[in-house]
Amino acid sequence: MSGTRVRDDAATIGSGITVVGAGVGGLALAVALRRAQISVTVIERRSDPREIESGGGFILWNNAMKALRSLGLAEKVLAAGSSLHRLEWRSSGNRCLAEWPLDRIGNDVGESALGIRRNVLQSILTEAVGPGVLRLGEVYQRFDQRVDSRVDVHLASGESLRTGALVGADGINSRVRAQLQGGARAPRYAGVHQSFGITDYTLDNSAIDTFLELVGPGLRFFVFPVGNGQTYWAAACRASHRPSIGAERPAVEKDRLLSRFAGWPPPVEALIRATDPAAIYRRDIVDRYPIRAWGCGSVTLLGDAAHPLTPNLGQGACQAIEDAAVLGRYLSDGTDVGGALRGYETSRRSRTSSFVLRSRLIGSMGRWQSPVACRVREHFIRTIVAGPALRRHAADMAYEF
Numbered sequence: 001m002s003g004t005r006v007r008d009d010a011a012t013i014g015s016g017i018t019v020v021g022a023g024v025g026g027l028a029l030a031v032a033l034r035r036a037q038i039s040v041t042v043i044e045r046r047s048d049p050r051e052i053e054s055g056g057g058f059i060l061w062n063n064a065m066k067a068l069r070s071l072g073l074a075e076k077v078l079a080a081g082s083s084l085h086r087l088e089w090r091s092s093g094n095r096c097l098a099e100w101p102l103d104r105i106g107n108d109v110g111e112s113a114l115g116i117r118r119n120v121l122q123s124i125l126t127e128a129v130g131p132g133v134l135r136l137g138e139v140y141q142r143f144d145q146r147v148d149s150r151v152d153v154h155l156a157s158g159e160s161l162r163t164g165a166l167v168g169a170d171g172i173n174s175r176v177r178a179q180l181q182g183g184a185r186a187p188r189y190a191g192v193h194q195s196f197g198i199t200d201y202t203l204d205n206s207a208i209d210t211f212l213e214l215v216g217p218g219l220r221f222f223v224f225p226v227g228n229g230q231t232y233w234a235a236a237c238r239a240s241h242r243p244s245i246g247a248e249r250p251a252v253e254k255d256r257l258l259s260r261f262a263g264w265p266p267p268v269e270a271l272i273r274a275t276d277p278a279a280i281y282r283r284d285i286v287d288r289y290p291i292r293a294w295g296c297g298s299v300t301l302l303g304d305a306a307h308p309l310t311p312n313l314g315q316g317a318c319q320a321i322e323d324a325a326v327l328g329r330y331l332s333d334g335t336d337v338g339g340a341l342r343g344y345e346t347s348r349r350s351r352t353s354s355f356v357l358r359s360r361l362i363g364s365m366g367r368w369q370s371p372v373a374c375r376v377r378e379h380f381i382r383t384i385v386a387g388p389a390l391r392r393h394a395a396d397m398a399y400e401f
């Protein structure tokens with residue numbers, strides 16, 4: 001390679017993995033590899049992975065907490081978040097449609113579900129990765145697979161790293177994936193945009209351990225505590241076209257939400273009012289259809305880069321964390337890089353695809369807005385969500401990896 005400097009790490013798993021992306025998935029993988037005493041370098045274009053959407057919150061379901069326990073992080077994450085004991089669906093007319101006993105599922109699985117701020121989780125993971133792993137402010141550009149099975153990873157700075165394996169954990173618009181697939185393709189817009197924020201507004205005692213989902217014509221509103229006395233809310237709004245206004249015009253966004261959710265049951269309006277307009281974010285909701293091939297040779301994908309999903313099941317970050325725990329285990333079990341990567345992909349493909357497709361289905365039902373469709377959806381929640389979907393969720397949470 002002319003004009004580039006190649007830093008030569010040794011070829012085997014034990015001596016070097018390069019991860020692109022210090023999101024939840026990339027950081028969790030780095031923790032897993034460090035615990036297995038495998039050398040890892042994480043390339044991240046941002047200058048500080050802890051600084052991310054201060055208004056963002058997550059549900060970390062029981063399955064993600066199990067994976068985090070395997071990484072030695074469950075207690076820290078539990079202490080920083082807020083355990084959830086109930087999930088309740090209500091209509092925009094304030095009728096209870098269904099309830100899930102999250103505490104009982106937590107007891108059965110051995111881990112509870114919890115709400116946590118996105119930047120708090122990023123901080124815990126960044127701290128756990130430790131020094132000398134993250135290369136911040138570096139933009140990944142492309143890779144070359146070598147005949148000796150190692151990979152040359154090229155950065156925008158002109159530097160190249162020679163590594164035993166490359167993991168693209170670079171999110172929904174992954175460059176690693178684009179190269180593997182022979183070109184970048186736009187994700188699918190799900191016809192919904194989601195605004196969200198975090199406020200100090202304190203939920204009353206009956207709601208303090210509850211994940212509340214309110215459902216109305218073309219609109220849904222989600223509320224859960226995220227620890228430290230704070231509450232996360234998100235408003236999903238049907239929108240056929242990608243909206244032209246967003247977080248760059250925060251006061252407009254807050255007024256728009258107050259008008260769309262006027263008259264909804266408490267605490268909807270109070271939460272929007274209590275949130276600083278500058279701390280309200282908005283995202284177009286997108287995903288991609290599941291693919292069979294996540295990688296080849298010594299390259300693979302992880303998290304949203306492999307299987308981006310809409311947030312309807314709250315499983316995007318949870319699946320990225322599971323991927324990390326599973327890939328860490330495959331890589332620590334042997335020295336055949338290609339075999340470890342293909343084994344990981346095979347073990348993850350069907351589970352993650354199922355979440356992508358179910359999340360897509362729920363999102364499309366969430367867009368329904370005619371009175372008849374809304375009645376059908378309420379019936380679906382009372383019958384299917386309260387029964388078979390609860391049993392499926394409990395089985396999903398008990399996943400052994």
Ligand SMILES: Cc1cc2nc3c(=O)[nH]c(=O)nc-3n(C[C@H](O)[C@H](O)[C@H](O)COP(=O)(O)OP(=O)(O)OC[C@H]3O[C@@H](n4cnc5c(N)ncnc54)[C@H](O)[C@@H]3O)c2cc1C
Nearest residue numbers: 021023024025045059140170171303304314315316317318
């Ligand atoms: C509104 C909303 C609500 C959500 N709620 C939940 C929830 O409750 N529970 C849940 O589990 N999931 C939720 N998700 C999904 C979750 O946010 C994602 O699935 C998760 O963040 C994916 O993590 P990741 O590490 O794969 O990718 P990302 O978090 O996207 O991280 C990718 C990283 O790669 C870096 N990067 C990208 N390109 C390059 C490059 N060329 N060079 C260097 N670095 C690069 C980026 O800067 C970024 O840090 C939600 C998503 C949205 C939009």
